[in-house]
Amino acid sequence: MANRIAGVLGDLVHEVQSAFIADRQILDGSLILNEVLQWCKDKKKHALVFKVDFEKAPTDEFQFFKGLKQGDPLFPFLFILIMESLHLSFDRVVKAGMFKGIQLSSSVNISHMFCANDAVFVGKWKGINFLEYMSIKVGNGNSTSFWVVNWIGGTSLKLQFPRLYALENNKLVIVGTKLTQQSLDCSFRREPRGGIELEQFINLKALVQNVILAPMExxxxxDLESSGDFSVASIRKRIDDITLPEVNSKSRWIKYVPIKVNVHAWKVKTDALPSRFNISRRGIVINSIMCEICHNGVETVTHLFFSCCLVREVTRLICRWWDMPFEEFVSYEDWLEWILRLRLPAKNKMMFEGVFFVLWWHVRAFRNKLLFDVKDPVKAGFFDEVVSMSFYWCRYKCKATFSWID
Structure with missing residues (x-):
């Protein structure tokens, strides 16, 4: 089996993989990476190089019943085929413009390379400096530069007080030495004069006067966590703040319904669904842009989920079911304003909002069945499907025991 796979493996995996494949050298990836780094140095290009090493030690979430032990002739081929799926996924990310590799020429772009269980991602430097979010917590001050390192005030002291840094004779003096001197200006080439120099000197003394050295390293x-410990969540939030566009209102996330239903509701809010009207706006010729359910209006996202006669009738039934006052909506904003006005306990309001998320999910499914199924769906059971699916999802995502009758 291993011999048969070895003969065709080169045709199955991309050239970014260089290990254990016929007619490819295991050191090709290392040599190419070395040449790319040297090219960046010669051209004075900034680049991001991120190496990933897979531990190969599965945790409890992954339960295996059959597998290959290390040393089996099929083992390296299995790893290569698995890494190919990572290549395909990352290649889609590159093609979508979400990650930019190093452009060596008009036809050569390198974004990632694999060698067995090792992966290296090479990309364009975005200018996000990891050290901006780190600082020094001073103990005895014997390993921290007083002027150069960010240890107090949010940035290095040479940037906060450039006039004083210019006066300093020992620019590499450490914190422990500087703070134990008789005066902060005893190592200056002259005393600070009036104006900016004196003002900066006064501010420097005020900044460090409460610093107490401790017998510890x-x-x-x-800095992004109050505890001082690094967390993936904090850096992820920071990256999102930098890269994602700002929106006027936050997305609404209902924990009682599946992720796919929440994402669908977000697309309803942002008008990101392929309604007939949106499809026609992209220049695609279609037979009709009228609503397939009611035939009384153009199929926009607003009409399909808020103005269509089927949606309004089911909304009326939902309000009767929950004993809520019924109102007609013409947009997502109208619906949201109505939801915010309702006086319900927080948990009940979230469930009630989740029922509408489920309603929109079923409206989309009902519309697709009308368009693509041979047999048309029945409108009579639509409300019952919304009720049963809402109960099913909320029942199994809520820890408490409840009944819709209650």
């Missing part, structure tokens, strides 16, 4: 701390 200096250590790094993570």
């Amino acid at each position: 200096d250590r790094w701390k993570w």
